[in-house]
Amino acid sequence: MALSHLAASASRSSSLLKPLSSGLSLRRSISGDNSPLTVETSVPFTSHQCEAPSRSVETNPKELLTFFRDMALMRRMEIAADSLYKAKLIRGFCHLYDGQEAVAVGMEAAITKKDCIITAYRDHCTFVSRGGTLLEVFAELMGRQAGCSKGKGGSMHFYKKDSNFYGGHGIVGAQVPLGCGLAFAQKYSKDETVTFALYGDGAANQGQLFEALNISALWDLPAILVCENNHYGMGTAEWRAAKSPAYYKRGDYVPGLKVDGMDALAVKQACKFAKEHALKNGPIILEMDTYRYHGHSMSDPGSTYRTRDEISGVRQERDPIERIRKLILSHDLATEKELKDVEKEVRKEVDDAIAQAKESPMPEPSELFTNVYAKGLGVESFGADRKEVRATLP
């Protein structure tokens, strides 16, 4: 990278502000280099039936700056979605992920696009971290053709097959058996990849989760169940819903790890550890201790079951973006102004995407009937006037 030799130096990087003399890159945004950096996670990991990984995480400036940028993008995207919803451009259900960005970003840093991720309905940011574009997100939220599901899915049904993102599911807990099915397919095809099946603290009480966990443990499937514990299942606090809110221990015979979900580096370390474990020993549960600033969805103010002090307290002390910002500044990887520039840039990107998405048309009426069935093997819904039937086998 053009800027690498500048960023690597521990000395003042004010020269980054001037346009580059080498002229290799005209990007205003900063990018770091790959020189290793070791950071300690905020809290140690707590483990159940396994050895916890070390608190020291290997990273590098480039990765940290990428984390910052990606999380700022996601935060901006979710807030923009909030405004769009209030402007009635987004209808129905809209579940926002702000506050939880570190989970999506940290997980992605530990795995490849060949590993599968499946999550529930709070899927906008996970979709983006898997490679989805902002245009696809906003267009789908507004029900336009340019959306990732052609406007027919909506907020809760984002999918990206080519990067193995399996969605996007509305029914609480139903994605966990699907996720174990993905892990089964990976084992069947001997892919040496893993599946991360994400669910919330509310879904942790679903029976099908334990059924799927039992089967995964029996058949040694490379399934990693990740509980994104934001402490509230819609309006019900975790201690009111679960007799044992130690979700990482609920697997009983399945090992578990409790992770600070607001620390992207801790998430990265845990996911790396989990991937190695799952490939060798079968399923493992990760509990991400995280928090959402918005309510459960846009129709929930989020303040009837928790105090504003609690929300602002978490925002001040544990916000994932602030943590990375402090890290970057303390290691002199970029100036405050540069980081603010990144945020401005990101905001512009989001605004551009929204403008572009608004241009995209609504789906054609004929799209109502497409993709109900897959064509092939003579599968057409016949009317009363078909003359002949021909079925050609593949």
Add this chain to the structure above:
Amino acid sequence: MAAIFQGVGAAAALSSSPSNSFDSKKFVSSPLRKGASFAVVRSDGRVNLNPKGRRAQQLISNAVATKSDSAAASSSSKPGHELLLFEALQEGLEEEMERDLRVCVMGEDVGHYGGSYKVTKGLAKKFGDLRVLDTPIAENSFSGMGIGAAMTGLRPVVEGMNMGFLLLAFNQISNNCGMLHYTSGGQFTIPIVIRGPGGVGRQLGAEHSQRLESYFQSIPGIQMVACSTPYNAKGLMKAAIRSENPVILFEHVLLYNLKERIPDEDYICNLEEAEMVRPGEHVTILTYSRMRYHVMQAAKTLVNKGYDPEVIDIRSLKPFDLYTIGNSVKKTHRVLIVEECMRTGGIGASLIAAITENFNDYLDAPIMCLSSQDVPTPYAGTLEEVTVVQPAQIVTAVEQLCQ
């Protein structure tokens, strides 16, 4: 007045006339090899009078004991081979598993036990534990797992030990299986087959005698087929596995021991096509699964009384084969539906709506529908027999319809 059908011990072996043969002309253009493409062309409703071909052999209505009648069944000079319906299903499954390595089977006791109805017997030994998977008793999750595996391209065959148990998996089947192709904008196909025995058996009790086709029929995105003979059982099983869409294959507990001679060569049955069992002129009788045999038994009586019923096994429960049905209605102008579903919200109810919408002008009389009573199936044998439609009721209904 309802004559109680003496089930056990009174094997009413049906002999079928040549015109009972399958209507569809099915031919194979090349011997079976990977990548071969075959054409299954259905004729326009005429009978296939191929004398060397597949005549419907002695069809037994009582599936508890296999009593095959004398002559035709034991002749070894005819082509093809004779087997029972569950063996036909097993053959279809085995051939598809050999042909495509992505096909796997999941279900309770399908592996080492061999399947509770022996449909998967021997497959675990042959294909191993990763392709024939014994699951714990967790229908919701193993159906979900099958669907998740199908999203990546595997082709699982999920067995419900009894269709009634799949009610526990209704969420997965409705929301994920049926809808994922649509909500993902076409990104994922779900080539899964969900199969199992259902229907009213021999005093199995209310919970084990359910007919789930009526509950599943509204789910958009799935296909439903019901097999009734060894021939179409094997054909539908193979077609269902090869289809890119989720298919629910309904078998019937009492039909597993039907014996028939089926061709040696590879064949499939079209998933959306109905089967012409007996062409006729006076009345169209639409039926499927076990009721086909009650109808054929009633047909014997009707023929003796001078009626000429046209019997169609609709096979495809979703979508309906309105082409075959329509042509038949245009010919006979009278329709009787005989089904094992309950009266309320059953397949017959949907069929009546579909026929009335499309062919109302061709009807000389209102459509009659004989279905099971809207009650939980009782345990007592006499009560259970009255719950389902009996041949005598079918005869009465036809007589009423043809006045």
